[in-house]
Amino acid sequence: MRIFSPFLILVLGFWFSPQVASANELRCLATTGMIGDLVQAVIGQRGTVEVLMSSGVDPHLYQPTRSDLAKVLASDVIFYNGLHLEGRMDEAFTRARQSGRSVCAVAEQLPKQLLLHEGDDPDAHDPHVWMDPQRWRRVLLAIRDRCVLLDPDGQEIYESNTNAYIKQMDDLDAYALEVLRSVPEDARVLVTAHDAFGYFGKRFGFEVVGLQGISTESEASVQDVNRLVDLLVQREIPAIFVESTVPEKGIRALIEGAKSRGHTVQVGGSLFSDAMGDAGSWSGTYLGMIDHNVTTVARALGGSAPTNGWRSTQNVSSSESAP
Ligand SMILES: [Zn+2]
The missing domain is CATH 3.40.50.1980 (Nitrogenase molybdenum iron protein domain)
Structure with a gap:
């Protein structure tokens, strides 16, 4: 780091x-x-x-x-x-x-x-x-x-x-590349509520799948849910992500759908997609938002990241990364 x-x-x-x-x-x-x-x-x-x-x-x-x-x-x-x-x-x-x-x-x-x-x-x-x-x-x-x-x-x-x-x-970009590379290759699949992570996937080598499309204006259909449940079960994806600006019900439907077919999926965390976190907080800054997303995704999908993400790397070296 x-x-x-x-x-x-x-x-x-x-x-x-x-x-x-x-x-x-x-x-x-x-x-x-x-x-x-x-x-x-x-x-x-x-x-x-x-x-x-x-x-x-x-x-x-x-x-x-x-x-x-x-x-x-x-x-x-x-x-x-x-x-x-x-x-x-x-x-x-x-x-x-x-x-x-x-x-x-x-x-x-x-x-x-x-x-x-x-x-x-x-x-x-x-x-x-x-x-x-x-x-x-x-x-x-x-x-x-x-x-x-x-x-x-x-x-x-x-x-x-x-x-x-x-x-x-x-510096943040370099951190993201390093931390996200720690996710096993076959686990580099990011399933989210809507298609906001295309550029993230392109930059960091993740396959990205959104339940809703590029815009949140059209609701997910039953077919969309079934398509993603198939993907979760077949690829044995362990975690999917909610977004701070999108209602959770779609993601909950995916988890229930996978469960009914014998595959347990966790919520890997909440990501900031189309808005940052609260004003005055670290994730309420652009750098903090990306730090949060990168660190959350890496950990939920089997990678490793420092306890407090990129921000903590200003004082600690990579040898102190959390398991
Ligand atoms: Zn969006």
Whole structure:
């Protein structure tokens, strides 16, 4: 395990510092916490960030309120994921553009070849890009570029903040590769409530299967449940995962279905798919969310990870990993 660098302290310092924007500071709005966290990392104290969707909120189903629209129109720049993640917010983004706000769909800034397809439609892409820190790093760069464009005087700060955060992302990515490699090869199957882990699977060599599709808008059918129960039984998959933004009933149906056929499946833990954990907690940060997911998946599927995950590696070496 790599020794953790001290940048975390620096970056966390930005998060927990009270911020008051002066007239010429950037007022940023982000739809999801995963985006807001990156914006915060880039701007540091040179502006403010507000996040529309809190922990436990499903962006696929999120309906903006009147006060959200007011926040959109009161911002200098709106960062949203795009690729139809925020499927019910198109009107709000259109109004923001019409009123002269800077609007940036961050995941749509990635080269097309880095995006995964949704089904057979070549124009439909999987929006869950944050699940791969290497791809999400490009989103950080897109946010940095937009901030520099809007506030050229802050260029040096934005670049330096971005570089510090990239080191964190790279370190976490290296941790994830190492820890997830400890899962036996035939156990590298990640079964979750909806198809949010495609990029995770691509990056870390896991087969991923979601009960619901890429979006949570359509419910799982009986056929979907039966198909996954067959998979659990045939492959003897020991653990499946609930998600903080998706009701558990689908996952419970899978466990019951497998049980009725004599195969015991555990809930391997709750993963953060489309929202981070509670504000102020470690999993309420982008890095903490990925750390939690990686560590939880590795342990539930027979791998090994340090007791407190990646965060603990800042002070301990791999020899102290938990069994
Ligand atoms: Zn999703």
